[in-house]
Amino acid sequence: MPTTYLSLDFPDWKETKQFLDRNELHGVPVKVGMELFYKEGPRVIELLKENNHAIFLDLKLHDIPTTVMRAMKNIAKLEVDMINIHALGGSEMIQRAKEGLLAGSSSRHQTKLIAVTILTSMDSETMNSELLLPGELGNNVVHFADFAKENGADGVVCSVHEANQIKTICGSSFLTVTPGIRLQQSNSNDQKRIATPAYARENGADILVIGRTVTKAENPRMAYEQIMKEWGHGSKT
Template sequence: MNNTPPIIALDFPSAQETFAFLKQFDGENLFVKVGMELFYQEGPYILEQLKKQNCRIFLDLKCHDIPTTVYKAMKRLAGFGVSLVNVHAAGGSRMMEAALEGLEAGTAAGQKRPSLIAVTQLTSTSPEMLQHELLIKTPLEETVLRYSKLAEESGLDGVVCSVHEAERICRETSPSFLTVTPGIRLADDKKNDQVRVATPAMAREKGVSAIVVGRSITQAEEPVSAYRNIVREWEGIKA
């Protein structure tokens, strides 16, 4: 997945709005993220239609349950033909191992299974929230690093983390271990409900594998232009 294009978060409430947005990118082979809102509204239909448009898909459902349930869920998700799926690292090693086993069991012979990554801490989580609400006294960076190592030990392909933890994760895990980072904004954009945000250039400098960008593209006045600006910054191309 290294050197992958920016993943566009399709945070829309319906297929109709999603495809109206994507029509602006006619002819582009995009990597897109389908999250809970869109998938719960449209189900597998939305994935089938996106694949017809040659989109690669990150199915962002953040599974977190007992190992048996996650195994069965991942076995089903494997049949959708997406590129990337995720679980919560907080589910523990046995749950993550079960998720991987489910993906492998559900992937048809001769097909590549989806890459599996674990959410460490949401980019909306602040150090204060971690300590005072979640009662996790370990510093945020140390918690994220521990979850990342646990995911690697469990056989996963990588993690979801913020750019701010990615450099250390890259340093302390194997070179092939993926770091997928949401909370990406251009320098002049609003943070909205994200706390640990960064620019595409910062992500590139920290050695991130892939960036996920939502509102900076989907709510831009000219989404295609915004997307191309992010691509240039992500690839280190000077304007």
């Protein structure tokens, strides 16, 4: 079954561990973002790995190519499953990011490089008026996906709504990592382009990223199991 990563959007390791322990979510794949990583540093990665969690390190690097390359050499040593960058950083930055990952990796592990296309908190109006990117949002997402693949990325972060088209353009092995996943009864919060797990399964998503629909649920374990059921079986209920 394709992978589902649970976003650990907590301020520190203490709250993170309490949540995982209380809800018996040991060993589930997790996403570590800026908030938790900047507080705890690489230590939190080691603590999670000790408890058999696969890890998506969500730092969205976006800097000059040499800086990103050097950062990636260090990140590679953490041996996480995935790390991401912004496709908006350009071709050289993506290439150097991959170079850094390869240079810092051991022979036994290779971290996947994932490029962020357009954030799922953004809609077409914002993209056009604030980023001054013309055209339809979906077309821009697909362009960035194709551009990222050509420069060495293993996949992209996109919304479920663009995943099938990205697969058509970039091939079935190019990974589509899709946040904005919600159960039917969940609040969309600040995400604009959201979808259910069933819709994601039917529309080309390889990897789901789930957050508040689980972490803010009355019963997080039950919400997680429901997502896995829908993701695994394509149930629309």
